[in-house]
Amino acid sequence: MSARGAARWTRGHPWIFRSDVISAPEHPGLVRVLDDQGRFLGQALHSPRSEIRLRLLERSERKVDAAWWKEALGLAAARRGRIDATAYRLVHGEGDGLPSLIADRYDRWVVLQLLSAGLETMRADIVDAVRLLTSAEGVLLRNDVAVRRREGLPEQVEVAYGSVPERIEVCEGEVRYYAAPWSGQKTGAFVDQRPARLRAGALAPLGGRALDAFSYHGSFALHLARKSATVLALDVSAEALARGKEHAALNGFSNIEWREADAFEALRAFERGRERFDLVVLDPPAFAKSRAAVPKALRGYQEINLRAMRILAPGGVLLTASCSYHVGRSEFEQMLRAAAADSGRRVVLREWLTQGIDHPELLTVPETGYLKGAVLTVGR
């Protein structure tokens, strides 16, 4: 590997690109990596077809086997501490020093994503380690992810161990919902927004009117419904909303209205109709899937945040988020400042929201951080 590649590792980033690899085997797997002087640097996952050719896994010569994986997963589990939910991320890839591995725990089951060709060769050891560490009844591989194509890997969903049900009941704080590990978005639910959802539940004004504008299967709406008089949950996916209705029944809530709608249009109509809400949640999909898409994405974020600010009742709360990796914290903040300036309201920043402890963001690996949010209130 080139001196430039070695310097990258020294500075704490595990990826080495094709241009920094001097020679490598043809096959994927775990490789010993030497610098341009022949000195041992560590062991890395090797992906012969990917732009990211090497991902640092182990700095020593220690054998990477099922016992190694069990220890690594045990350390990741210990880092999480106590989490007030039965669904959370057990391994956040590079953030946990285990590049290209995602493991989400849903009660007695675990869903894995193996996102590199090098990691795929270690599948049996990883599944064994997960089984031993978690005593999971089943392990599902949700490998239907587009990035696998760049690695020359097939996109598949399959059981790796035991059996995994179509839906799993999850407890999150005081509410319950079903995750859909086989077919739901990501690995079956958006476990990353758990802390923000709990926060939204705590902030919901008693007896107020709340709006969850990009609701998916109602995960924010459920937390809001515990205290609000009424909650309006919007999403473009009828299928997600149908599951939301089941969640409301599971929790015994009858104060959530489920509406299939485009949130952009709905927010515009609420503003025109002078409707008022005491709390609004904006948790849209990633508007910027690439750096080139950022300007358009920021216009989209600004529009929905502006409208949300305008439809809040005096003293109302806006919980707003972005999961676009390409929209950084400062761009998100600038967007909120611009929306506030256009809104004609007095908007106060109450708190910033970041990823939970189960999604560790490594400062030397910017790619591990993508989720950001804020809690704002509008003046009386």
Ligand SMILES: C[S@@+](CC[C@H](N)C(=O)[O-])C[C@H]1O[C@@H](n2cnc3c(N)ncnc32)[C@H](O)[C@@H]1O
């Ligand atoms: C990031 S997810 C929301 C996750 C959810 N808040 C949770 O915590 O589980 C974004 C959701 O927005 C929905 N969506 C995408 N475009 C939309 C639009 N224009 N209007 C309303 N919903 C939309 C998607 O169907 C998806 O369910």
